Amino acid sequence: MKLDRRSFLKGAGASTAGCALVATLPGTLAAFEQQSLKPVGSEVNSICEMCSTRCPISARVINGKNVSILGNAAAKSFGGAVCARGGAGHSLLYDPQRLVKPLKRVGERGEGQWQEIEWHEAYQLIAEKLNGIKQKYGAESVAFSSKSGSQHKYLFHLAHAFGSPNTFTHASTCPGAYKYAASAMYGGGVKRDLGGAKYIINFGHNLYEGINMSETRGLMKAQTKGKAKLVVFEPRFSIVADKADKWYPIKPGTDIAVALSLCHVLINDNLYDHDFVEKYVAGFDEFADEVKQYTPEWAERICEVPAADIRRIAHELAAAAPHALVDYGHRTTFTPEEFELRRALYAANVLIGNLERKGGLFFAKKAKTYNQFAGDDAAPTLGKPGVDGMPTITAKRIDQVDQQFAMTWSKGGVYQSILDAALESKPYQLKGWVISRSNPMQTMTDRARVVEAMKQMEFVVCCDLYVSESAAYADVILPESTYLERDEEIFDKSSKSPAYYVRQRVVETIGDTRPSWQIWQQIGHALGLGKFFPWETMESLQLVQTKKDAKLLQEIKRQGYISYGVPLLLREPSYVAKFQATHSKARVADEDGSYASALKFKTPSGKIELSSTKIETMAPGRGVIRYREVTLKQPNQLFFIQGKVAVHTNGATHNVPYLANLMNDNAVWINPITAGHMGIKSGDKIRLYNDTGEEHGVALVTPGIRPDTVFAYMGFGSKNKELARAYGRGVHCGNLLPHVISPVTGMSLHTAGVSVAKA
Numbered sequence: 103m104k105l106d107r108r109s110f111l112k113g114a115g116a117s118t119a120g121c122a123l124v125a126t127l128p129g130t131l132a133a134f135e136q137q138s139l140k141p142v143g144s145e146v147n148s149i150c151e152m153c154s155t156r157c158p159i160s161a162r163v164i165n166g167k168n169v170s171i172l173g174n175a176a177a178k179s180f181g182g183a184v185c186a187r188g189g190a191g192h193s194l195l196y197d198p199q200r201l202v203k204p205l206k207r208v209g210e211r212g213e214g215q216w217q218e219i220e221w222h223e224a225y226q227l228i229a230e231k232l233n234g235i236k237q238k239y240g241a242e243s244v245a246f247s248s249k250s251g252s253q254h255k256y257l258f259h260l261a262h263a264f265g266s267p268n269t270f271t272h273a274s275t276c277p278g279a280y281k282y283a284a285s286a287m288y289g290g291g292v293k294r295d296l297g298g299a300k301y302i303i304n305f306g307h308n309l310y311e312g313i314n315m316s317e318t319r320g321l322m323k324a325q326t327k328g329k330a331k332l333v334v335f336e337p338r339f340s341i342v343a344d345k346a347d348k349w350y351p352i353k354p355g356t357d358i359a360v361a362l363s364l365c366h367v368l369i370n371d372n373l374y375d376h377d378f379v380e381k382y383v384a385g386f387d388e389f390a391d392e393v394k395q396y397t398p399e400w401a402e403r404i405c406e407v408p409a410a411d412i413r414r415i416a417h418e419l420a421a422a423a424p425h426a427l428v429d430y431g432h433r434t435t436f437t438p439e440e441f442e443l444r445r446a447l448y449a450a451n452v453l454i455g456n457l458e459r460k461g462g463l464f465f466a467k468k469a470k471t472y473n474q475f476a477g478d479d480a481a482p483t484l485g486k487p488g489v490d491g492m493p494t495i496t497a498k499r500i501d502q503v504d505q506q507f508a509m510t511w512s513k514g515g516v517y518q519s520i521l522d523a524a525l526e527s528k529p530y531q532l533k534g535w536v537i538s539r540s541n542p543m544q545t546m547t548d549r550a551r552v553v554e555a556m557k558q559m560e561f562v563v564c565c566d567l568y569v570s571e572s573a574a575y576a577d578v579i580l581p582e583s584t585y586l587e588r589d590e591e592i593f594d595k596s597s598k599s600p601a602y603y604v605r606q607r608v609v610e611t612i613g614d615t616r617p618s619w620q621i622w623q624q625i626g627h628a629l630g631l632g633k634f635f636p637w638e639t640m641e642s643l644q645l646v647q648t649k650k651d652a653k654l655l656q657e658i659k660r661q662g663y664i665s666y667g668v669p670l671l672l673r674e675p676s677y678v679a680k681f682q683a684t685h686s687k688a689r690v691a692d693e694d695g696s697y698a699s700a701l702k703f704k705t706p707s708g709k710i711e712l713s714s715t716k717i718e719t720m721a722p723g724r725g726v727i728r729y730r731e732v733t734l735k736q737p738n739q740l741f742f743i744q745g746k747v748a749v750h751t752n753g754a755t756h757n758v759p760y761l762a763n764l765m766n767d768n769a770v771w772i773n774p775i776t777a778g779h780m781g782i783k784s785g786d787k788i789r790l791y792n793d794t795g796e797e798h799g800v801a802l803v804t805p806g807i808r809p810d811t812v813f814a815y816m817g818f819g820s821k822n823k824e825l826a827r828a829y830g831r832g833v834h835c836g837n838l839l840p841h842v843i844s845p846v847t848g849m850s851l852h853t854a855g856v857s858v859a860k861a
């Protein structure tokens with residue numbers, strides 16, 4: 103059966119009312135004459151991209167059309183399931199407002215005047231402009247940024263070939279702080295075994311709304327099957343708080359006081375794991391000395407959590423150790439002291455010795471490591487596609503002027519420093535910006551400053567699926583194929599055992615879009631840098647990864663997700679016993695039945711560094727984890743905090759029809775006492791304002807928030823009319839958050855002071 107565009111859109115449930123505004127917008131699927139759509143396969147295993155958790159999926163295709171998306175049943179740790187957003191992928195795929203043709207700006211920047219162009223014209227224009235900027239100001243004056251994880255490597259490869267050191271991921275708006283803190287202390291990233299834990303302390307890790315299928319399922323498993331106790335510190339009554347055994351409405355930005363005083367009690371009351379500390383930890387004495395002053399009574403004065411409760415929680419944590427954990431959270435940008443907070447949270451885990459124990463923290467077991475323990479090739483290792491003779495770049499990154507950010511340079515850099523370079527020539531001026539799969543206008547901070555920065559650029563390219571708020575200020579918009587239409591490299595998804603998975607096309611490409619790995623390659627050619635892009639197809643890259651093993655590639659594609667061996671936790675004897683029973687040549691266990699003696703840390707001392715001389719050198723005064731007071735609001739203001747909502751992703755999905763239908767506004771949570779003083783009732787129009795910006799929204803009066811705090815789900819309130827289902831609906835959080843670069847981590851700030859008034 104042949105499907106034309108019209109029957110396609112009808113079948114996808116596209117609302118004609120929704121299309122009316124954009125039916126004439128050039129470049130969208132609605133404006134594109136679709137020829138025919140052929141089936142690719144009836145059940146395709148692939149990877150979700152409705153958020154960056156990237157869960158393994160299984161997509162059903164009938165007559166060339168994707169009709170449903172479920173979890174890949176083989177991916178047990180993800181529960182073989184998807185969340186609401188993952189299940190709505192086809193609504194994005196068939197959204198008539200999605201871009202399917204390159205666009206060139208014809209009016210003023212941000213004015214919304216676009217002309218459809220062909221890919222070769224787009225490439226030619228981009229090559230001309232970027233090479234022009236390079237000649238005039240040097241290659242380093244072009245910044246390249248992309249959300250990490252999917253195909254950012256290809257964009258960064260282009261940047262490298264072009265000669266610019268200025269590549270940025272979203273790290274300083276999201277995972278930076280907890281990653282750098284783990285690196286400083288453990289010598290590398292650690293994961294949490296939520297599912298195996300008996301006692302979990304959670305500081306605003308919003309897992310039942312900010313969903314990560316495997317961790318969300320882990321927490322659910324711990325709470326149901328494992329009967330784990332969950333203690334939650336959260337300024338609002340989130341769903342995690344609702345499901346907790348105990349909820350403390352902590353004062354925003356003061357979590358570090360609780361974390362440090364938990365450490366104080368663990369040491370002071372002699373509850374910590376002496377053997378673990380002796381064997382694996384450096385810098386304990388300095389840390390112990392520092393936390394002597396951080397008593398629960400001290401903490402209570404700062405965070406408003408009763409001292410007796412902090413003391414009791416520390417005792418309960420120690421009693422459940424080592425099958426217990428202090429969740430180090432995810433979004434990490436509440437205060438400028440994120441580095442100290444995340445280190446303090448890790449420190450509590452170190453003190454209870456939960457590393458590589460069931461229900462504790464652990465290192466990922468990738469194939470190479472796993473095979474070393476197994477004594478055989480239990481899991482295949484992957485090859486890395488690479489290109490010889492890449493140019494050496496001598497120019498310094500814009501964020502490389504300050505040694506304290508050294509940990510960020512190779513891992514994503516300080517994203518918002520692009521604004522300072524563009525507007526204040528700090529340390530030199532940026533003239534061009536190539537953005538992919540990132541929407542800084544919504545997700546960075548200080549929206550007005552992002553607008554100014556983009557306006558002063560000589561040339562901006564944006565690769566997206568929509569005319570996002572940021573794309574609206576570009577000169578050229580490159581429409582990427584959705585994740586359901588593209589093939590990508592094999593990804594390592596190892597956890598307690600090695601695992602791989604792969605993204606592959608579910609349906610044929612609709613419209614004139616391309617995958618971004620190809621887009622950057624083709625731009626490379628247009629720039630005259632073709633020799634740095636020798637690959638031809640994605641399959642040729644995948645075969646480099648499988649070291650020419652076509653059968654292995656086929657198997658990974660067929661299953662979509664493959665895990666190898668059995669879960670391994672090095673200090674958990676029952677896991678080691680099972681591992682040995684599975685692998686006949688496995689390493690001999692220590693006397694206690696564990697592999698504890700094999701634990702290694704890639705830190706300067708070779709140990710877990712509770713205190714660090716390396717950090718002291720990088721950022722004087724920060725070698726030892728220390729409390730520093732921060733001011734997040736003025737006395738007459740309220741704290742403004744945000745979080746994820748279960749049916750939307752960041753600044754990405756608010757225009758996806760199914761999800762927009764579920765929720766298209768973010769009412770502002772406000773406590774009845776506070777609202778009462780201002781005469782505000784639920785449903786009233788209110789105004790939020792501070793030195794950064796002003797937003798108008800609707801009040802939701804609820805006791806589920808502290809009286810000194812207001813809350814809104816993030817990502818709403820688009821100021822771009824081309825996002826027709828999201829435009830002007832709700833509060834735009836980024837317009838109320840100041841531009842900040844936090845010490846050491848370079849993190850931006852997601853808590854601000856705001857004034858609230860009835861509108």
Ligand SMILES: Nc1nc2c(c(=O)[nH]1)N[C@H]1C(S)=C(S)[C@@H](COP(=O)(O)OP(=O)(O)OC[C@H]3O[C@@H](n4cnc5c(=O)[nH]c(N)nc54)[C@H](O)[C@@H]3O)O[C@H]1N2
Nearest residue numbers: 305306307308312313354355432433745746747748751752
């Ligand atoms: N549905 C959905 N799932 C997602 C995403 C999404 O957009 N939507 N995004 C994905 C991404 S990119 C990420 S990084 C993760 C993020 O996962 P999380 O970090 O778990 O999610 P957030 O909702 O950002 O978490 C912030 C929570 O902290 C609370 N909070 C605010 N200030 C404070 C404070 O000072 N102290 C404490 N203790 N709590 C505070 C907020 O009320 C909110 O509940 O989620 C991922 N999953």
Ligand SMILES: Nc1nc2c(c(=O)[nH]1)N[C@H]1C(S)=C(S)[C@@H](COP(=O)(O)OP(=O)(O)OC[C@H]3O[C@@H](n4cnc5c(=O)[nH]c(N)nc54)[C@H](O)[C@@H]3O)O[C@H]1N2
Nearest residue numbers: 249272276539540541545565566570582752753754816835
């Ligand atoms: N105020 C506030 N700001 C925040 C947060 C918060 O909670 N509050 N959370 C922070 C966090 S945790 C994160 S991770 C960042 C995320 O911020 P960003 O890195 O900007 O990521 P997203 O908002 O997820 O998506 C960005 C863009 O990617 C596009 N997109 C989606 N899929 C594809 C694709 O396949 N290809 C291409 N080319 N484009 C695609 C979307 O249309 C969207 O415009 O935001 C941060 N900013």
Ligand code: SF4
Nearest residue numbers: 150153156157185188
């Ligand atoms: S958490 Fe949901 S949206 Fe994110 S990747 Fe998984 S299924 Fe997709």
Ligand SMILES: [Mo]
Nearest residue numbers: 275276277433
């Ligand atoms: Mo994130």
